[in-house]
Amino acid sequence: MSYSSEVFERVVKENPNEPEFHQAVKEVLSTLEPIVTKNEKLYRDAALLERIVEPERIISFRVPWVDDKGQVQVNKGYRVQYNSAIGPYKGGIRLHPSVNQGILKFLGFEQVFKNSLTGLPMGGGKGGCNFDPKGKTDNEVMRFCQSFMSELYRHIGADTDVPAGDIGTGAREVGYMFGQYKKLTGLYEGVLTGKGLAFGGSLTRTEATGYGVGYISAEMMNGAGNDVSGKVVGISGSGNVAIYCAKKFKELGAKVITVSDSNGYIYDENGINVDVVKEIKEVKRGRIKEYADIVKGAKYVDGKRPWGEKMDIAAPCATQNEMNEAEAKELVKNGVKLVAEGANMPLTLEAIKVMQDNGVLYMPGKAANAGGVAVSGLEMSQNSIRLSWTFEEVDERLKGIMKNIYKQVTETAEEFGKKGDFVTGANIAGFKKVATAMLAQGVV
Numbered sequence: 127m128s129y130s131s132e133v134f135e136r137v138v139k140e141n142p143n144e145p146e147f148h149q150a151v152k153e154v155l156s157t158l159e160p161i162v163t164k165n166e167k168l169y170r171d172a173a174l175l176e177r178i179v180e181p182e183r184i185i186s187f188r189v190p191w192v193d194d195k196g197q198v199q200v201n202k203g204y205r206v207q208y209n210s211a212i213g214p215y216k217g218g219i220r221l222h223p224s225v226n227q228g229i230l231k232f233l234g235f236e237q238v239f240k241n242s243l244t245g246l247p248m249g250g251g252k253g254g255c256n257f258d259p260k261g262k263t264d265n266e267v268m269r270f271c272q273s274f275m276s277e278l279y280r281h282i283g284a285d286t287d288v289p290a291g292d293i294g295t296g297a298r299e300v301g302y303m304f305g306q307y308k309k310l311t312g313l314y315e316g317v318l319t320g321k322g323l324a325f326g327g328s329l330t331r332t333e334a335t336g337y338g339v340g341y342i343s344a345e346m347m348n349g350a351g352n353d354v355s356g357k358v359v360g361i362s363g364s365g366n367v368a369i370y371c372a373k374k375f376k377e378l379g380a381k382v383i384t385v386s387d388s389n390g391y392i393y394d395e396n397g398i399n400v401d402v403v404k405e406i407k408e409v410k411r412g413r414i415k416e417y418a419d420i421v422k423g424a425k426y427v428d429g430k431r432p433w434g435e436k437m438d439i440a441a442p443c444a445t446q447n448e449m450n451e452a453e454a455k456e457l458v459k460n461g462v463k464l465v466a467e468g469a470n471m472p473l474t475l476e477a478i479k480v481m482q483d484n485g486v487l488y489m490p491g492k493a494a495n496a497g498g499v500a501v502s503g504l505e506m507s508q509n510s511i512r513l514s515w516t517f518e519e520v521d522e523r524l525k526g527i528m529k530n531i532y533k534q535v536t537e538t539a540e541e542f543g544k545k546g547d548f549v550t551g552a553n554i555a556g557f558k559k560v561a562t563a564m565l566a567q568g569v570v
């Protein structure tokens with residue numbers, strides 16, 4: 127059995143009931159074989175793979191808060207500090223009822239390689255809570271965020287661990303968390319990213335993940351002698367990533383025909399009106415089905431995901447495992463040419479295989495959605511030097527970073543004899559830098 131397979135078996139045995147974590151580790155380890163085989167003795171002697179799959183630290187804590195009726199509620203909070211070999215831990219906070227330790231471990235593990243791919247000095251981490259912000263009042267969300275931070279503050283800091291947004295954590299939640307951190311520590315520092323522009327946030331951070339998906343898709347299309355312009359794009363989700371992904375694809379001359387939420391999807395053959403989606407989701411905090419009441423000709427399909435529609439480009443931007451093998455086959459049958467993951471691990475391993483076996487250009491999330499954390503890294507830089515760059519400056523840097531990620535991914539895939547296999551390219555390119563740093567820093 128290969129070294130990678132041995133370590134994978136150990137992960138499954140030692141981490142029962144964490145299927146998403148197993149899935150993420152399997153995807154990475156199986157594609158690292160070429161580099162692991164080349165350096166097997168060095169890596170084995172240093173137990174490098176055993177160390178890289180194990181989080182440096184997991185903090186788990188109680189989050190008690192009082193709802194508007196005066197009833198005490200209790201949630202489970204976590205921070206997974208995965209790997210600090212190349213910089214302070216960095217990664218978002220997810221607020222969703224499905225959050226558990228296994229999901230945060232999968233997200234933290236992915237984050238280690240993603241952050242490495244950006245070229246910025248950021249380690250990997252992820253946090254969250256099984257709290258559901260949906261249907262809560264602003265005051266309830268504030269009390270929850272304050273309680274969450276009342277424990278988390280002692281484990282984070284501008285040079286140790288810098289959380290950000292993720293599902294359920296947007297500008298409002300980051301603001302409340304930052305306020306509580308400042309009150310408890312007395313420090314005004316860049317401890318969270320995704321902050322409001324009035325208190326240290328970076329221009330372009332809100333747009334960064336979605337824009338990055340658009341930029342890397344354009345690189346992929348160009349690399350294949352094709353163009354994003356004129357293509358039909360299907361997007362899932364209607365949150366932060368989906369909204370700005372749709373906006374960028376439109377700017378690039380494509381037509382976006384779908385958006386969704388966990389209840390169903392919207393199909394608009396005239397092209398999704400992003401302003402309407404923003405109004406529903408960001409202002410009214412409503413459901414996506416309301417789009418069909420506002421926009422003539424759009425239809426709402428209840429209880430389904432958009433992957434049965436005909437599209438040239440699919441950008442899943444909602445959540446993990448939101449596209450299975452059957453849906454991937456349907457997309458291929460309908461002529462999909464490119465899949466770029468805005469979400470983390472939205473395709474099952476079987477769905478990825480369908481894309482790759484059928485010659486679809488497929489970019490995994492750790493490369494395609496790295497624009498968000500990249501601009502978070504730029505927010506940290508701006509906070510450190512106490513300056514703010516313009517929207518255009520940050521956007522230019524984001525574009526450059528996405529171009530560079532595409533270059534690294536394609537060149538690494540080629541170097542290891544896997545031309546066009548962007549999963550292998552992304553995993554090996556991300557891994558190399560972290561592995562080098564871990565080996566240089568000794569057994570810690």
Ligand code: NDP
Nearest residue numbers: 292293294335363364365366367387388444445469470498
């Ligand atoms: P948001 O909370 O802003 O939006 C999430 C969207 O996904 C909503 O439309 C939501 O619908 C939908 N969704 C969430 N859970 C499910 C589910 N179980 N089934 C179906 N739909 C679901 O989150 P983001 O846009 O920030 O994040 C989306 C994805 O992108 C996540 O995988 C996240 O990890 C990833 N990502 C985010 C980054 C960022 O900068 N924000 C950076 C890199 C990756 P509903 O309202 O019904 O729940």
